[in-house]
Amino acid sequence: MDKKIFVEKGTMGAIGAWVMDQFDLLIPTVFLLTLLMIIDYLSGMLASKKEALDHPNNRQYGWNSKKSLLGIYKKASYIFIIFVAICTDYIIYKFTSELGIKFEHKTIFGLLVSIWLIMNELISILENAGRMGANLPDFLKKVLTEMQGTIEKKGKKL
Template identity: 40%
Template sequence: MKEIKIIFISFWGMLSSALGILFVPTVLLIFCNILDYITGLMATPKRNEKINSYKSIKGIIRKVTMWLLIAVGVIIDQVIIYSASTLGISFTFLISSLVAVWLVCNELISILENIVDIGIPLPGFLEKVIYYIKGQVENKPQIDSQKKKE
């Protein structure tokens, strides 16, 4: 039992050290992925649908694709970190953290939809809070691809 604790703590310590600021949104996304999958399975009969392997595989592929989006964010962050370090500027996992938080919000929205489909009422503010957070994340990086014409 002691060895299992050591392995568990070592794994989470290494993951936390490697991911830094990205650790919390990553763990939250893992948790939300699992909850969304479980609540989706629970809501399937209430939606008059059948659970089948094709839909399950499709859902798992969707979750894996979310991780690819975070990987793209990490790559962008690494390019920025490299460029910033040549200028003497400190930078951390900003883009990938924003992607992870945005994905967590999407998963939370999906979980709430599943819960409603199961037949459980939601507090009115809950969905509004999640959409607000998602909107804040979407609107924070104000990057213009073209100059505005005057």
């Protein structure tokens, strides 16, 4: 099942990147990602505050500056990842034209990475909404749980 989710997520990202490449939508995509990162950060803070109210005597719950700072570092690393992807796009585009190879797509990797990160942000926002008490549809809970399990397994392998 892990491979299926990975393939589906990659396929959705590739299709989205191709469509956006056709319309030169890298800047709006990065803008959307930035907006989602802010929403995810805020929803995470609200979810932590809500959990602190639910568990007043448990210090594991609630907002703290260390978690907040780590979240900001993670979001900043997204910008670096996109920068590397865009540089890769530029190198491919520039050198294929220098070699006389026609390569019309200027930003395929930048878009793929941006869309991948957008999907991760959307999942995180939904998880935060669930932590705040929102009732998510059962099918959405199942998909989120499977994706979360996949991410955890991949993280353990690193």
